[in-house]
Every structure is written in structure tokens, then in C-alpha cells.
Amino acid sequence: MSRLALFSQPDSVPTSWLQRLIQPLQRAGYRWHGGIQLEGYKSLSNGSCIQRVSPTTGTLLSIPLGNGRHQATPCVNIGQQVRKGEVIARGQGHAPWVHASTSGQVVALQSAYVADLQSAVPAITIAADGRDEWMDDQPLLPPQSAEALAQLSWEKGIVGLGGAGFPTGIKISGARHPDMLLINGAECEPFITCDDRLMRERASEIIRAADYLAQTLSITQIRVGVEPDKSEAMFALKKAISEANSTTQVVCLPHRYPAGGQPMLIKSLSGRNLLPGMLPSEIGVMVLNVATLYKLGQAVFHQEPLVSRIVTLTGHVGNPGNVEVPIGMPVADLLKQASLREDHTGIHVGGPMMGRLLSHESAVISKTSSCLIARSVELFPRRPEPSSCIRCNRCTDACPIGLQPLKLYEANQREDKKTLQQEQLTACIECGACSEVCPSHLPLRDSFRDAKQMMSRSVAP
DSSP states (O other), rough: OOHHHHHHHHSSEEEEEEEEHHHHHOOOOOOOOOOOOOOOOOGGGGTTOOOEEEOOTTTTEEEESSSSBBEEEOOOTOEEEOBOOEEEEOOOOOOOEOOOOSSSEEEEEEEEEBBTTEEEEEEEEEEEOOOBBOOOOOOOOOOHHHHHHHHHHHHTTOOTTTTTBBBBBHHHHOOSSSSSEEEEOOOSSSOHHHHHHHHHSHHHHHHHHHHHHHHHHHHHHEEEOTTTTTTTHHHHHHHHHHHHTOOOEEEEESSSTTTTTTHHHHHHHHHHOOOOOOGGGGEEEEEHHHHHHHHHHHHHHHHHHHHHHHEEEEBBBOOOOEEEEEEEEEEHHHHEEEEEEOOOOEEEEETTTOOOOSSSOOOOTTTOOOOEOOOTTTTTTTOOOOOOOOOOOOOHHHHHTTOOOOOHHHHHTTHHHHHHHHTTGGGGOOOHHHHHHTTOOOHHHHHHHHHHHEEEEEEOO
């Protein structure tokens, strides 16, 4: 039986059971400013179980050595045979270790385009042998201290899978005696359903990892935030909590984008305010995406490094769904499997709000590539040309951080760095809510991304 089959759950559950288990859910009692309602398009891809994709003989996997800022150092040579899970690069600085995501032969040490980055990054290319053969790891006892757990997560290459890719080892080692573990199961972006399916199918593993992490860090409260449109995920989590006799709480988040943004999630689940420039550890909480927590559990209990991730394939395709794919898999291969329609209008990586167009046709999946959306005229209508601002203030009303997007936009137009600092540009989470509600169709979110790059260049040595 495959590893995936061990976690399979039924696609549907009896309504009576749903009512019994979801009815007592704690609802988020703390409100946050702003946010918007969005059409979900979740049903395009969330109706079937996660399918595992294994590379066939000769498939070239280009495994990134980092996220563009920090890279691991290769420890293999061209021509070397490797097995799945074998260390192929050791972390330097803030870069976790990197592992072979399949078995085969190392054929190149060169740059590769990554799906969710604009530029190429150093990578190791492996020609798959078709066997997908794992290394033989000796069973180890789970780490009993925060220091040992941080080191393990570092060596197993665990990073945040919610989008940022922040090394989990740094987050664990930097914890300041938190009393709350907050698990992000919101997945509030339209189209994306990989975390939804993960919670439905592997809830017991998620809860086991949560209980272990809380015990190791002496955390007293565990809360999982889930939006109300994920009823089957809630059912699976509550069932796993009951079976494990866990004290974890499932909290129903506001059905409002961006409920999964870190400041909003913390506010909803704890009532605490994460102010601009602050780290969650400073207010006594640790926040992990549900997929990150799952992978941490796999590393702790099964010695598995992070060599694969779940990706949503959706949009203008004939075979939408969620697939578990090896890191470094060519995007083109996945789109072919999804039966990409010929009249698509482009490929979007990540959610439609915070994601971006595919950088290059030869790009590969990285640890932070959560979703591939085939665009169409119907799903992604052409955005009207920008017009003059009518001073309606809708962008300010929608901003979940409480910023004034128009002031930031105008300051960027005139390259006014002082005003950008005063108006807290760095606090912007680039959710795009302001752009979505703007009746003048101003490219607010894109302008803020450009402004951040301008500001970073001005302080670079």
C-alpha cells in the first residue's frame, strides 16, 4: 500500500455527524478590521482525494537550493547516484538542508526557474530512475527539547508551506516560551484547496504533531483556525481530536478574506494584536500553517525530510484536483496531467489575490508552490484600465491592517520614501483587498510590491 493510501478518508460524511461535530465548534470571538468577500471556486478541485505523482524514468527534477535569498551548499557531484530523502545540499546561514526528492542520478548543478519566483535560483538536477526509492533511515526517538527539535527541522529541510517559506527551525529556536500554538487552516484564497484536502485526509497526523509540539515547547493551548466552508475538514479534525484525547480546539474563523493572514489569524484565535514589526513570539504565540505542521510531524515520527508538497491544479483544465508532487517537478508535466485546455490565457501560481503569473515555461515546483491555476477569460476577466481616484475610501475600509492605501500609492508614484515609511509600507501584507474593491481599478497591490523593492534597494549596501 502506498504512503498516501494510508491516510485516505471518505470524500463525504453523514450530515448528522457533521451537525453533531461542527455545532459545538468555538467561533472566533475577536474581530479585525477590513477584509472582503470573494467567490471561492473551491469546488473545482476539492471533490477528490489527493493523488500522488511519482516521476517516471528520465524525468528531470531541478531541486532549488533556497528561496532566492539564502542557498544551501551542494554536497553531491555530477554523475552521483542518490536515493529519495538523501541530503544533497547542507544549509548555510538561514538555508535549511536540501534533499533528493526522488532516486536517480545527479546530472547538473545549475540555476533553474522556480514557479513562484521571478528569477532563477541555484538548483541540483536529478534524472529520475523511475523507482522513487527511499533511503533506509534508522528509527529515532522524537526530540525531547526545543533545541533538538529545531535542529531536526533544520536538517530535514522543513520550511513554512503557507507561502513565505520561513525556516521552521528558526521559528522553533526563537520561541519565547509561548503559551499558544495557533494552526492556520484558513486557506482563504480562492481556488486553492490543498490544505482543505490535507485536513480531510490526514487529520490524525496533524493533531498528533500539534500535541507533540505543544508538549515539547510547554504550550498550554492549541487552536486550529478553519473557515466555515470547510465542513469536512472540521469533521475530520474534531474526530481526530476526540480519538487522540487532545485538548486542541477547532475555531471557526470569519468567512472573510484574508482570514488566514498572520495578524488576522492571531487576532481571531487569541485576541492578541500583532503590531507592525513584531514577531508572534513577542506576544506569546507560535503560528504554523497546517501543512507545515504536518510535514514537521512526518520528520519527527517517520524521519521524512521535506521532499514533496501538495499542489492544487485548477482553473481552465480538464482534470482538476490536488496532487502530492516531488519538489523540483516541472510545472509543464503537472499541467499536462491536469489536461490543460489549449485556449487558456496564462498560468497563475498561488492564489489569484497574492500569487503571480508563472515566471517561465520551464519552471519547477518549489516548497512554497501551492497552486497552479489555468487562467481563462471567464475565470480571469480582463481588468479595466485604471482611471482617476474618486476618493471613495473603499481601499482604507478594506485594508485588514488599517493602512491608507491611497496615501501609499501616491507616495510611490512620486517616489516619496519618507512618506512610505511614515505610512508603514512594510506593514502591508500584499493581500490585494484594496485593489479588488477599487472602483477606479488602480493597481494598488502591485504598486506596493514595487515600492518595497525600491525601498530595499535604497538600503542595500
